[in-house]
Ligand SMILES: Nc1ccn([C@@H]2O[C@H](COP(=O)(O)O)[C@@H](O)[C@H]2O)c(=O)n1
């Protein structure tokens with residue numbers, strides 16, 4: 001069986017400094033919490049890197065996209081972590097009969113300065129996907145919306161190989177048979193699937 005490639009792109013705008021309740025919006029990107037950095041807006045945690053990776057997996061398997069599996073405003077995914085979405089995407093793709101080869105992601109943004117935490121991010125995302133995830137970063141040399149610091153874009157590719165037939169997976173979440181609820185298969189810790197502190201994502 002020949003391998004299949006997939007592509008995913010995701011963009012999130014930077015949020016206001018504080019949310020409606022006056023709380024500071026944290027930046028979650030590539031599965032990591034970036035202390036002191038401006039957060040991204042979104043229905044989930046806005047982790048564009050994890051979302052692009054998940055969309056690339058769906059694309060490679062030919063099983064839809066983020067919206068078809070998670071919707072755009074379902075309460076169970078409100079504030080959900082990028083790693084929880086990526087882990088669920090990987091589960092869905094495997095249940096559809098595919099092995100995951102690897103995922104490669106590049107994000108475009110001036111901040112956060114990514115390279116010092118690249119290995120940490122790759123470990124967090126690889127653990128979520130159960131397959132190697134590599135991440136790189138670039139700027140657009142000050143051009144466009146990322147250059148103006150208005151948001152972040154990430155693009156990802158994935159490689160999968162069909163090794164079996166779709167499994168019958170018991171639905172544990174939404175009645176429409178799409179994504180399972182946010183509590184399913186997530187890491188321990190807060191219900192939104194986030195780790196409790198920087199570095200927690202590296203725990204086995
Ligand atoms: N948010 C970012 C953006 C870039 N980097 C690193 O800087 C290198 C040079 O970026 P250019 O866009 O100026 O070519 C890039 O290759 C990354 O290693 C980063 O760490 N964080």
Ligand SMILES: C[C@@]1(CO)OP(=O)(O)OP(=O)(O)OC[C@H]1O
Pocket residue numbers: 010011041042043044045046047051066067070071072073074077078085
């Ligand atoms: C992740 C989901 C979950 O509601 O929400 P957002 O955080 O808004 O992210 P986006 O990539 O814009 O849309 C996909 C949605 O499935």
